[in-house]
Amino acid sequence: YLTHAQLASEILSEGIRFPHFLWHVLVVAVHTAAPWLSWMDAAQGVVVVSYGLQGAALAWVIATHVGSPRHVSHLFGVVLLTLLFVTAAPVTILTWREEAFYFGYLNMESYASPTHALLKPLALVTFVLTCNGFSDRANRRDGIVLASTSVLSALAKPSLTICLLPAAVAVSAWRWLRGQRQSIEYLALALVTPSALVVAWQYWLYFGQEGSRIMFAPLLVMGYYANGLAAKFVMSILLPLTVLLVYRREALRDPAIQLAWLQFALAASYTYLLAESREPLAGNFAWTGQIATYLLFVTSAVFALGRQTRSLGTVVCVVAFAFHVISGIIFFLYPFDWGRVPPA
Secondary structure, three states: OHHHHHHHHHHHHHOOOOOOOHHHHHHHHHHHHOOOOOHHHHHHHHHHHHHHHHHHHHHHHHHHHOOOOOOHHHHHHHHHHHHHHHHOOOOOHHHOOOOOOOOOOOOOOOOOOHHHHHHHHHHHHHHHHHHHOOOOOOOHHHHHHHHHHHHHHHHHOOOOHHHHHHHHHHHHHHHHHOOOOOOHHHHHHHHHHHHHHHHHHHHHHHHHHHOOOEEEOOOOOHHHHOOOHHHHHHHHOHHHHHHHHHHHHHHHHOHHHHHHHHHHHHHHHHHHHEEEOOOHHHOOOHHHHHHHHHHHHHHHHHHHHOOOOOOHHHHHHHHHHHHHHHHHHHHHHOOOOOOOOOOO
């Protein structure tokens, strides 16, 4: 947090010099409105609000796609699920004895990146409203909100945009070829156009002006920080894989599942195959894998919740979900146990 808080303080004297500045501008606004707060206090305040917004966005998703609470007990159920969703992490049972809960996994939360914390609620809203474009739920109000959140999410951290944008275009093209319903105008005006313009500007500013470039470097980053990557990859998406196996054809026909999996495939490719020539081990493309894993997890869990029955498949999904939550609670209690970089 200290590095980002310092960058926020420099905005007042040097202006905005980097392309993902939304969190930093919010910190400046808080510090300006409450000058008695230190820069770190202002930074932590924005992060706390970000987590609160994430919880509100998750509650909205659950109530909208699973069922609105009709009784007090239902409301408590939504709150509990929201807390579990926020806490869930990759299933780290393979490395519990090593106390290694982060390196090598596609984590949904690092507890170390304030910009990622801000991105998550914006990403949730952007993803859900994008999915509306593949149904008859698209409307002008949602289009305005989607255009706004797609721009804001890119300005918070472009990790979502660089995988959601091509995935949405691909799903839209597939549905058009099959004659399936969608609103191309909604997607083009609310998602594709604003997202493409912002990302193009960010690419020009970061890679064009700063002299960095994208490198094809398979496992350079992920392989440096951890070993056993194949098993950790599977355990990172245990619930989504379980839901896909249990519901198979029904899941594959769902546009939200289609978009989430394609987005995840692109993001995982970026994470494992790409690096930046400037500070390649910084692993900036790994944030794309993290946000895509988070959205895939939420989408899969919500899909399964809407189809729960007294069947073995439901039990298997619940067990997989429980493993993610237990691993998340352990990581929440020991957030600094990321693991050790293995010797070369």
